[in-house]
Each structure stands twice: as C-alpha cells, then as structure tokens.
Amino acid sequence: xxxxxxxxxxxxxxxxxxxxxxxxxxxxxxxxxxxxxxxxxxxxxxxxxxxxxxxxxxxxxxxxxxxxxxxxxxxxxxxxxxxxxxxxxxxxxxxxxxxxxxxxxxxxxxxxxxxxxxxxxxxxxxxxxxxxxxxxxxxxxxxxxxxxxxxxxxxxxxxxxxxxxxxxxxxxxxxxxxxxxxxxxxxxxxxxxxxxxxxxxxxxxxxxxxxxxxxxxxxxxxxxxxxxxxxxxxxxxxxxxxxxxxxxxxxxxx
Numbered sequence: 001x002x003x004x005x006x007x008x009x010x011x012x013x014x015x016x017x018x019x020x021x022x023x024x025x026x027x028x029x030x031x032x033x034x035x036x037x038x039x040x041x042x043x044x045x046x047x048x049x050x051x052x053x054x055x056x057x058x059x060x061x062x063x064x065x066x067x068x069x070x071x072x073x074x075x076x077x078x079x080x081x082x083x084x085x086x087x088x089x090x091x092x093x094x095x096x097x098x099x100x101x102x103x104x105x106x107x108x109x110x111x112x113x114x115x116x117x118x119x120x121x122x123x124x125x126x127x128x129x130x131x132x133x134x135x136x137x138x139x140x141x142x143x144x145x146x147x148x149x150x151x152x153x154x155x156x157x158x159x160x161x162x163x164x165x166x167x168x169x170x171x172x173x174x175x176x177x178x179x180x181x182x183x184x185x186x187x188x189x190x191x192x193x194x195x196x197x198x199x200x201x202x203x204x205x206x207x208x209x210x211x212x213x214x215x216x217x218x219x220x221x222x223x224x225x226x227x228x229x230x231x232x233x234x235x236x237x238x239x240x241x242x243x244x245x246x247x248x249x250x251x252x253x254x
Contacts, residue, residue: 001247004030004061006054006076007068008038010228011090014236015065015243016042025244030057033068058083063116063246065239070094070173081107081115088116090239092180093169101184116246118238122178122205124218126253128185134212139190141165141182144204147196149229150175154198161194168192174230178205203232 003026005012012031019028032051033039039050051057054076057064063086066077073094080087081104095101095117108115119125128136147154150172161168165179166189176194183190186209203222209215222232245251 001026001062001243002030002060003028003063003065003243004032004051004057005042005065005067006032007066007072007090008033008035008042009067010225010231011067011236011239012042012065013227014225014233015067015240016045018240019046024240025247026063030061032057054079055083058085061085063088063243066090067239070169074100077104077115078107081111081113084111084113086113086116088118088239088242090118090120090177090235092117092120092177092184093173094180095184096166096169096180116242117181117184118235118242120177120181120238121203121220121222121232121235122181122207122218123220123234124207124209124216125181125185127216128182128209129254131209131211131213132185132187136186136188136209136211138208138210139182139186139188140192140208141179141190142193142195142206143176143178144195144197144200144206145175146200146203146224146229147198149203149224150194150196152196154196157195157197157199159193159195161192163192164189165192168194177235182207 018024031039031043043050064080065088067090070091070093165183168179179192205220207218225231
C-alpha cells in the first residue's frame, strides 16, 4: 500500500521513523506541507517525493494521512475522497460538526472509499464502540495537561474548561481531539473537563462511560512528543497500528 501524508509535524515524524525501520507495513512515499522545508526533510529520510499541491499525489497513493490541523480537514479531505482515495483523519476535532461528518460519509460512499479514524491518545475506544451497540447513558472525559502544552504559564492548577465536547474542540482545536474521538464513538456529546496542572508531566485522560452494558473507567498517561508537547506519542502509535492492521489478515479488536 502506498501512503501519502498531509502535514509534516510531530505525528508525521513518528510515522516516518517507523517507515525508516521498515515497521510500517506500507510504503510512505508522498509528502505535503505548507512549510516546504518540513516536507523535504521527511521525504529525504525515506527517499520520498514532495508535492507542491495535494492533488499531485492523489493518483499515486492508496491512502492519505491527514496530520495537519482541524482547520485543514474541510479543505483537503473532500478533495481526497472525490479523487477516489482512502483517507485517515488525525485531526478528529473537525468531525464534531455532524453536518460536515455526514457530508464526508456521503462523499466516501459516492466514491467507494473509506475514512479511517485512529483511536488517538486514549485507550478503550474499541470497548466504547462495542458498548455503543446498546445505549450509552453517560460519558465523561477529564483531561490534565502541563500548562505549557495548553499555552499557559501557571504555578497552580487551573480548570480551563468544563462543558460539552462540541465546544471544547472549538476552544482547544489542537489539544482535545480525544474529546471528539470519545463523542463520535459513544454517539453523544460527552462532558469534558480540561485542567492545566503544573504538577503533571504527561498528558492525562480519564474516561468514564456508563450504559446498558454496565460501566467502565480508563486512565491514560501519555508521553508527549518532543517536537510538539501538544501531541501524545500514543496518537501517532494508533495511526501506525491502524496502517499495519489494514495489511493484516488477522486483526484483534473492532
């Protein structure tokens, strides 16, 4: 499988490192970024090709990874789908707009392609998908991050947001993709609390889900990417695992 990537930041760097080691299970070949130098640096590591327009890679790839930003999703993903190319969306916050999400789904159906959304920086999303077959009554997310990763300089813990995921992704578009992933998997607009805490060193996510299946809690403490502290290593790993699963005959989980 030939892969192209849009957005050559932290996640793209981690995926490229796995491609260098031959652990990706696919050929990472095409790179696009508004910052041409960033794209060139990554492409050089895997003998890849830099494109000046996203359209220039679409006839040559089986799947495009969007790893840019939520604001880029409405601009690039419809183009990818209309070209008949599968897409993996990392900036999941953009998908909280239900009307837009339905539009993308319709484009995927019309062009006989698929949209993939990795589990990202939280654990237990496969269990939530299973639980959503029945009714989910309640889902909450408490996120704690070092102030720096939330653009703050603080000496004491501070609650930055408390409300619904749909508003959280607007206020923190590059910090809270997990809220969107959780909401989409549950089928409800989940309750979110975001805390900037100078005492924590990792990005932490606590999830509670309750429904006809019963209930469960998960807690994740994520190591942050050196390149971008807003990004958790697990988010990139989830993309890599999904890519590997697409090439496997034996797949665990849903």
